[in-house]
Amino acid sequence: MAESSGSNRPESEWNGRDWYVNFGERSPSRNWDDGRRYGFLAAGGGRWYSDSVQELPVGGRVFVYIPKSGYVGIGVVSGPAAPADEATLVVDGRPVPFRSLDLKAPYTHESEGTNPHEDHREWIVPVQWAHTVAREDAFRIPGLFANQNSACRLRHRFTVDTVTSFFESNPDRDG
Structure with a gap:
């Protein structure tokens, strides 16, 4: 069952x-x-x-969702x-260039045959994690907000409250 905006009540x-962020892993470009x-x-x-x-502002709180898995971090x-x-x-307290990290994915995209004026680069946003889980432990129940945007304002109170409660009541799952 796909998540939706929840109830019929207005947002x-x-x-x-609070921001919703889609950490899409459909392509092998990120992990x-x-x-x-x-x-x-x-x-x-x-x-x-x-x-x-x-557009994500420094200090903004992010609720991270992997499609077909669920919420994996705040x-x-x-x-x-x-x-x-x-x-x-x-x-570990030191600034490190992203490309020098030991990464599982390439964080690149093929741009051959596409509009040469399009920005195909992968963009990185630094985050201080409060809570995370592995994708196989993602939190997903009917009624939680989810959509296809990479990021958007999270106005759905049920999602904010329910996901926050899940992560705060499962601190041993953080990695």
Whole structure:
């Protein structure tokens, strides 16, 4: 059963802080294990995918969802989005260029035969994780918000409350 916007009630007013982020793993270009280990979100392959993650503000709280799996993390954006070739993450207290990390996925996209003016780069957003789970332990129940956007304002109070409660009541699942 696919998640939806939940009940027939209108969405709550946005609190100005919470964001839904889709960590799509459909293509082999990104891997949640990397994001969880090193503290980042990723999106790219075209502006439709990357523009919204570039809008994530430092200090914004992110609720991370893997399609067909469920919610896998809650964290706080700790730095601005940057192209993967230019991104730097803080690992063990030190700034490390993204491309020098031991990653399971390439974080690149084929752009041959497409619009040469399109931005096909993968964009990286640094995150300080509060809670995460492995994809096989993802939280998914009917009524939780989910959609195809890479990132959007999360106004669905049921999702915010239910996902927060799940992660706060399962601290031993963090990795």
